[in-house]
Amino acid sequence: MSDALNYLLEARPEAMKAYFTFLKRSGDHLDIRTRDLISVITKVAVQTEGGFRQYLTRALRNGATPNEVIDALLMAFPVLGLAKIVWATEILLDMDIPEFRPENLGAEPTWREVAAVDDLPMEEVAWFEVDGRHLFVYRTGDDIRVYDSRCPHQVTDIPHLALEGKRLTCPKHHWAFDIESGECVEVGNRPLRRFEHKIENGRLLARW
Ligand code: FES
Structure with a gap:
């Protein structure tokens, strides 16, 4: 969590706890991968690089595949627009995650x-x-x-x-x-x- 959020938690504990509870409960009826993919897209929408890297890592850890992440980005085109999709893709390239390399997309574990x-x-x-x-x-x-x-x-x-x-x-x-x-x-x-x-x-x- 950022220093700013830690500060707000200390300064306005009730309001901030309610906010975090809202975030946690608002996806109650979604499966975890769908929730994670939506979270990734929200970070792209506001172009928060650290958040994007972190939520992407969580999505992959919880079972989302690189192809699903790419599909989610492309499907969100009407709200993200091409510039933000390119922004996210440049970060993906910078992260150089082996599973995202074109030759590995969709590959079965071996x-x-x-x-x-x-x-x-x-x-x-x-x-x-x-x-x-x-x-x-x-x-x-x-x-x-x-x-x-x-x-x-x-x-x-x-x-x-x-x-x-x-x-x-x-x-x-x-x-x-x-x-x-x-x-x-x-x-x-x-x-x-x-x-x-x-x-x-x-x-x-x-x-x-
Ligand atoms: S500690 Fe943040 S990427 Fe390793």
Whole structure:
């Protein structure tokens, strides 16, 4: 929440709580994806970049597909107009979310080879680039965890230089993650996205 909203919550708690209750309850009869897509469109309508990035991230996390986001933008043409749709598309391009790349639109999840298991350091974090996506891989004993490098806040691609030991800090708004558990341990409140994985013939595969 912004400093301004925090201030208003403190200065006018009753009015602001009523406002937030209204926002929460006004979509009671919509499924979550529809609600999220409408929220995304409202941020495009008022051209709030931070809000757009955040609501888009939430929509994707709750199951909206890139094709649905694009459809929602285009369907809102009568109220948004082309300029705002282009504005949102430029932000999408800047975010460079792998699922939005034209070759990935509508693609089904598939298994991808990451590395030889023997090449994974024990109790340390390794960083990989696989099919245009960056991954952090942590191995301890028989347990392997494969994390998306994209921040759960606004999908920033967290660079491997942001890693200090087992702590990963997103450079954008400083959400910090414990790479052993994937949990957010400072500033934010959502964990890193973890990919399903398996081992075949001594090779680590991950699926997305
Ligand atoms: S994008 Fe905001 S903390 Fe990572």
